[in-house]
Amino acid sequence: MSLSSNAYGAGIMAKKGKDFADEYFAEENQVLHESNEVVLVLKKSDEINIIVDEILLGDRRSDNPTLVVEDRAGYWWLKATGKIEVDCEEVSELLGRNFSVYDFLVDVSSTIGRAFTLGEKFTITSELMGLDRKLEDLKS
């Protein structure tokens, strides 16, 4: 198991029984706390497995050192601080065929954060898109 604070079983989730209950019911955990993390759930498929292995954990690994990827049976669970981006032009190059951002969306099962597309890029960010920052249209 990853020791990163973004891991599936990190923090309170690593505790059991009474230890878990004590923290879960602690006074400071009775209101929601602002979080700067994002979560992405990707359904396993040939293309997604390649994107995870070769891009997010491969060529682009250094872009996001906080990224954690975990195998949850039928899907990959990803969590990172700030944002996760997938550029589908890079994916097309890797696959050797056209792979649009809409092809990517076929296997994006869930997002926690603000996810959006711009051109061939998919982004999920903790920024409040539309409030703190405008959502852009594709420029000609």
Add this chain to the structure above:
Amino acid sequence: MAISAATKAATDALAVNRAPTSVNAQEVHRWLQSFTWDFEKNRTKYPTKYKMANQTKEQFKLIAKEYARMESVKDERQFGSLQDVLTRLDAGNRVHPKWGETMKVASNFLEVGEYNAIAATGMLWDSATAPEQKNGYLAQVLDEIRHTHQCGYVNYYYSKHYHDPAGHNDARRTRTIGPLWKGMKRVFSDGFISGDAVECSINLQLVGEACFTNPLIVAITEWAAANGDEITPTVFLSIETDELRHMANGYQTVVSIANDEAASKYLNTDLNNAFWTQQKYFTPVLGMLFEYGSKFKVEPWVKTWNRWVYEDWGGIWIGRLGKYGVESPRSLRDAKKDAYWAHHDLFLLAYAMWPTGFFRLSLPSREEMDWFEENYPGWYDHYGKIYDEWRARGCEDPSSGFIPLMWFIENNHPIYIDRVSQVPFCPSLCKGASTLRVHEWNGKKHSFSDDWGERMWLTEPERYECQNMFEQYAGRELSEVIAELHGVRSDGKTLIAQPHTNKNGKLWSLDDLKKLNCVFKDPLQDL
């Protein structure tokens, strides 16, 4: 990863000499906005007390062509897997029987939510004034139709391939008997389509979809896979690929009202009510289905809830909106208590009332009881001892003449139904956030289990007039009601519901029940 020289050569050649292709989808999306249809002055059939801005953007920039292409690929993958490889592997019969019974409830009840979400998003399309926002809602209408079909297909697939199809094959007819159904209608129907349009969006998209679909449609696939079920991950993960756009629609609904000064008067109350409405049903029901409806446990439900509801939805979705005046739901403290205990409370009642279900339940095994005690300290002394007593009295065996409902009557533990959520509760036994309070209104008594539902009812009592099962069947004998509502198998006498999942165990019939002479009574009549 380095790409091969041949691939690179081909890619470079294409970059210089691109084959003619259609216009980029997002260029088309931008062009479509230039139509500037004047939705702002349209009248709406579904008004809202909020003022929705008409410049709201759409996060995924959908056009019909790309939408249709995406969805057809999803369907080809899903149905291709189900009808080809999973059938060849006899996947339906590899599912653990406890989990096979759980899916009778999960897929059937999710179908109800998807069906109502068709109307809900149609209503939102009508209310919104921003063209892009309407575009997002329109795609969601189509998604919800797809999801309704997919959920129905899970039951259909199980009907064909699972060893005990009763319940999967006629759930729409038999699901209405028991106490789980009306709570489902409250949360997945009324909450999505009744009242103010934006409040419905908060119920459906901001809380139902952004929060509870993650355990209901994503986390459930882990439990399914652990229990031998490859069907549910194939379908549910495909459903969830649309839900992310629905979550974005819910977020954009909030964006559209964020600059309306009047919004702050209503938003936090509506959000708190929506959160309580959704959690009051999903928190105990999902926890019960996962932990008591499985052989192999993934993790304690309270951890799943803490991750997806508290940390992720709460921290990432709602927590970040604090500077725009959005507050942590005031009901959160009670919701957290429910996440720890309410599913145990519900299973106690569900098992006691097992004949009214359309699925089979089973008591936790010794190994499972140890797991419960390890993860919920104090579980055995409160719940486990009761199950040991029921088991010793032969609750699984039709010749015992004992159903656990009798134990509640013998020990003076009356069961009530919360008028607002329609969720049953036993105030003298529950460890979740439930206490009995009763009001009289319009010549009728109404029971409530918590502050939050009570407050909603006091504001709009006419909204919660649905009869509960004790009122509906008062004076009627149990086997007679079950026969009338088709809760039997094709032989016309063996019950669909059973108190065990043992393939070789004896099955209860209408005659076995009739001997017990259980007659429905409304507990409020005694107060």
